[in-house]
Amino acid sequence: MTSGTSTPRRNGEAGDFPWWLVVAAAIAVVLAVLIAINGIYSQIFSIVSRGIGITIFVTLVGFALATAIGLGLAVMGLSRHLVLRQIARFYVEIIRGIPILVLLFYIAFVGAPGFVAAWNFLAAPLFAAGLAEPLLVRDVSLLWRAIIALTIGYSAFISEVFRAGILAVDAGQIEAAKALGLTPFQRFRLIVLPQAIRTILPPLGNDFIAMIKDSSLVSVLGVADLTQMGKVYASGSFRFFETYSIVAYVYLLLTVSLSLALRALEKRLRRADRRQGQAGV
Numbered sequence: 001m002t003s004g005t006s007t008p009r010r011n012g013e014a015g016d017f018p019w020w021l022v023v024a025a026a027i028a029v030v031l032a033v034l035i036a037i038n039g040i041y042s043q044i045f046s047i048v049s050r051g052i053g054i055t056i057f058v059t060l061v062g063f064a065l066a067t068a069i070g071l072g073l074a075v076m077g078l079s080r081h082l083v084l085r086q087i088a089r090f091y092v093e094i095i096r097g098i099p100i101l102v103l104l105f106y107i108a109f110v111g112a113p114g115f116v117a118a119w120n121f122l123a124a125p126l127f128a129a130g131l132a133e134p135l136l137v138r139d140v141s142l143l144w145r146a147i148i149a150l151t152i153g154y155s156a157f158i159s160e161v162f163r164a165g166i167l168a169v170d171a172g173q174i175e176a177a178k179a180l181g182l183t184p185f186q187r188f189r190l191i192v193l194p195q196a197i198r199t200i201l202p203p204l205g206n207d208f209i210a211m212i213k214d215s216s217l218v219s220v221l222g223v224a225d226l227t228q229m230g231k232v233y234a235s236g237s238f239r240f241f242e243t244y245s246i247v248a249y250v251y252l253l254l255t256v257s258l259s260l261a262l263r264a265l266e267k268r269l270r271r272a273d274r275r276q277g278q279a280g281v
Contacts, residue, residue: 024256031249044233044246051229052250058143058215058225062150063208069151070158075188077163088159095156100149101217107149108221112140146218150211158207165200166192198269205262209255216251226250 035041076088095103116135126132169192177187219228226247234243 021260024252028249028253031245035246040239040242041246044230044239044243045250047233048226048229048243048246048250051224051226054143054218054223054225055212055215055227055254058147058150058218058223059208059212062147062154062215063211065147065151066154066158066211067204069155071162073155073159074162074166077159078166092156092159095152098153100153100214101220103153104146104149104217104220107152108142108145111148112145113137116140142221143218143223146221146223150214150218153214154207154211158204161200161203161207162196164203165196168199169195201269202262202266205258205265209258209262212254212258213251 035045073088073091076084077092079085079088098106116137116139120127120134123132123135127134173191173195174187177191182190215225216227218225219231222228230243230247234240237243
């Protein structure tokens with residue numbers, strides 16, 4: 001091949017013009033105009049949008065807790081102690097094998113009553129002394145039952161993301177850190193985790209987007225999220241097409257915008273890696 005001939009791009013490379021985004025943006029603009037000028041769509045959007053705050057709250061809190069637990073499970077899974085490794089593997093394999101919806105029902109209708117019964121048993125002396133009142137199942141918020149279920153479900157998947165990212169760190173750098181006398185915690189905090197983050201961020205971002213969509217499952221408990229608000233309106237007005245079109249539209253605005261932000265972050269990280277590589281040559 002001569003120097004003046006360029007290699008044809010493969011389909012799907014980053015250089016392709018994002019025509020899909022142009023079409024999606026055009027559809028989004030049309031729907032936005034329709035919501036603005038059509039009274040029915042405007043009313044539906046006004047009602048449905050009241051659940052956006054709950055959707056975002058459930059996602060942010062659930063994902064933050066799941067990330068913290070997932071990191072702990074990943075560290076346990078890579079521990080030198082057999083018992084810790086087996087506990088982490090047991091948790092991950094069992095939880096990953098249960099559908100999120102089933103886990104949601106289990107936590108809401110089995111786990112919460114079990115927790116209340118255990119708490120009332122352990123706190124019986126306080127009740128006898130008049131220092132506290134027995135806890136009722138209805139005192140445990142359905143919103144927090146849903147958040148706990150999503151946290152448990154996603155922590156198992158996120159732990160595998162962290163584990164893969166940690167294992168991707170060059171073993172030579174860890175050995176060099178040992179030679180410098182760094183403690184295991186210092187090696188993890190200063191050497192392993194900063195490098196693993198670059199590998200972890202893309203799949204972690206995908207899990208965050210997936211949790212936004214799975215947060216719609218909390219509507220089965222009556223939590224007033226985006227999906228529940230649409231369900232209530234549609235069941236009363238019988239305008240299922242208009243209502244669920246708006247619900248899908250709002251979810252797409254959330255997920256596609258986050259997906260684009262994640263891609264931009266990945267490109268920035270790749271450029272930074274290339275600059276570091278060129279500087280090190």
